[in-house]
Amino acid sequence: MKPVPLVLLITSVLLTTHVPLSTCRPRDLNLINNQLDDVLLNRAGDDAMSYLLLYLQRNLGAQKAADVLHLQHFSTPQLRSDNSLEELTEFSKRNDDPPISIDLTFHLLRNMIEMARIENQREQAELNRKYLDEVGK
Amino acid sequence: MSGTSRVQLCFLLLSVTALRGHARFLGIQDNEISPEGLLSLLSSELKRELPEEFVYRRALRCLDMVAVEGQFTFTAERPQLNCAVFFIGEPSDIISIEYNSVNIDCRGGDFIKVFDGWVMKGEKFPSTQDHPLPLYERYSDYCETGVTRPIVRSSQNVAMLFFRLHQSGSSFTVTFRKLINPFPCNVVSQTPEGSFTMIIPQQHRNCSFSIIYPVEIQIGELSLGQHNDLKRSILGCAGSGDFVELLGGNGMDTSKMFPMADLCYSFNGPAQMKVGCDNTVVRMVSSGKFVNRVSFQYRLLGHQELQQMKGNSVEDVCLRA
Numbered sequence: 001m002k003p004v005p006l007v008l009l010i011t012s013v014l015l016t017t018h019v020p021l022s023t024c025r026p027r028d029l030n031l032i033n034n035q036l037d038d039v040l041l042n043r044a045g046d047d048a049m050s051y052l053l054l055y056l057q058r059n060l061g062a063q064k065a066a067d068v069l070h071l072q073h074f075s076t077p078q079l080r081s082d083n084s085l086e087e088l089t090e091f092s093k094r095n096d097d098p099p100i101s102i103d104l105t106f107h108l109l110r111n112m113i114e115m116a117r118i119e120n121q122r123e124q125a126e127l128n129r130k131y132l133d134e135v136g137k
Numbered sequence: 138m139s140g141t142s143r144v145q146l147c148f149l150l151l152s153v154t155a156l157r158g159h160a161r162f163l164g165i166q167d168n169e170i171s172p173e174g175l176l177s178l179l180s181s182e183l184k185r186e187l188p189e190e191f192v193y194r195r196a197l198r199c200l201d202m203v204a205v206e207g208q209f210t211f212t213a214e215r216p217q218l219n220c221a222v223f224f225i226g227e228p229s230d231i232i233s234i235e236y237n238s239v240n241i242d243c244r245g246g247d248f249i250k251v252f253d254g255w256v257m258k259g260e261k262f263p264s265t266q267d268h269p270l271p272l273y274e275r276y277s278d279y280c281e282t283g284v285t286r287p288i289v290r291s292s293q294n295v296a297m298l299f300f301r302l303h304q305s306g307s308s309f310t311v312t313f314r315k316l317i318n319p320f321p322c323n324v325v326s327q328t329p330e331g332s333f334t335m336i337i338p339q340q341h342r343n344c345s346f347s348i349i350y351p352v353e354i355q356i357g358e359l360s361l362g363q364h365n366d367l368k369r370s371i372l373g374c375a376g377s378g379d380f381v382e383l384l385g386g387n388g389m390d391t392s393k394m395f396p397m398a399d400l401c402y403s404f405n406g407p408a409q410m411k412v413g414c415d416n417t418v419v420r421m422v423s424s425g426k427f428v429n430r431v432s433f434q435y436r437l438l439g440h441q442e443l444q445q446m447k448g449n450s451v452e453d454v455c456l457r458a
Contacts, residue, residue, distance in 0.1 A: 003144040102221050106415045116204035123205045
């Protein structure tokens with residue numbers, strides 16, 4: 001085969017098989033996290049934990065890492081051995097998005113902001129005094 | 138040049154072209170909560186390093202609010218399972234949190250997470266519609282990325298730290314800094330009184346200014362687009378890509394609040410409105426075609442005024458006048 005047509009063939013192969021960038025991106029965790037968020041926020045304590053464990057059980061079969069959960073690898077939930085359940089609990093302890101809907105009222109929040117502002121102003125005044133002292137020397 | 142060497146050169150150039158795309162992709166995949174390129178030029182964390190004796194230090198509490206720059210240390214005297222620290226700066230600041238020394242047990246279930254925004258009663262500010270990043274990217278976990286990327290930046294003047302420490306004796310230290318943001322979008326006001334000018338320079342985004350008090354808002358100037366478009370006002374705000382809305386509600390999430398007023402066309406001269414809700418928000422929606430600007434002032438509504446409004450109004454969810 002002549003070299004020029006060979007080059008053209010290789011070019012076309014390279015260009016057509018060039019993987020589009022979008023397929024290499026990690027799967028959209030938004031969907032999962034939204035569901036998780038929903039679950040954790042709307043159901044009380046124990047319920048949420050057991051639901052989360054079940055949910056993660058299904059997905060951990062495919063891959064251990066929290067980062068990529070393959071949605072299509074659903075398997076029927078099985079009772080796992082003690083070891084992996086322990087791992088699962090450890091894993092989920094750290095990885096559930098804290099549903100800290102810190103049930104803080106606006107009244108409390110406003111007071112906290114006010115105290116923080118006072119602290120800031122006091123510290124700013126201190127700093128200004130220190131700067132002026134330095135300059136005065 | 139001979140035939141074969143020309144062919145080889147073409148082949149080399151082709152391979153280089155094919156590879157170039159991947160390298161570019163890796164650059165975009167950086168998962169850090171980071172401001173746009175322009176801001177990183179302007180941010181000068183290194184230059185603003187204060188000498189040791191000028192750095193403010195104090196201990197952090199399990200539930201805390203911080204508005205002052207400095208170094209904060211949390212030491213667990215007993216297991217602390219649900220702790221949250223709120224950070225807030227001036228409207229034109231963004232927040233930078235740097236992990237200094239962290240002594241926690243990641244495998245034992247401890248975590249420290251930074252959230253880009255505030256979460257209260259399950260509601261997030263800024264809402265998912267107003268924030269440039271998807272929800273999972275707004276959480277930054279120390280146990281996953283804290284060692285490789287010790288500095289986390291917020292996109293607006295508020296951020297939060299969530300942490301859980303199981304063992305007594307665990308501790309961590311963070312440095313909190315405030316960096317300048319030339320075009321603040323999404324602000325929580327520290328005070329019930331003040332004034333602000335919000336500018337969205339030809340960007341397709343929505344920005345909210347949240348005042349967590351019942352206030353009277355006076356809009357001094359509104360500039361939407363480059364000229365007054367009379368056609369637009371007939372369609373109403375729904376048809377327009379650029380408008381300002383006044384929202385009122387009792388939570389932090391702007392997408393769950395009630396619209397009090399819509400402003401679709403530019404005007405000069407004050408227009409005021411009283412909003413008797415726990416949270417009052419001025420929100421600007423921008424299509425990206427124009428430079429939009431709104432200037433407003435706000436003051437706290439007194440108890441008597443609120444009582445008066447309650448008397449006049451039928452609904453008691455949120456009052457308006």
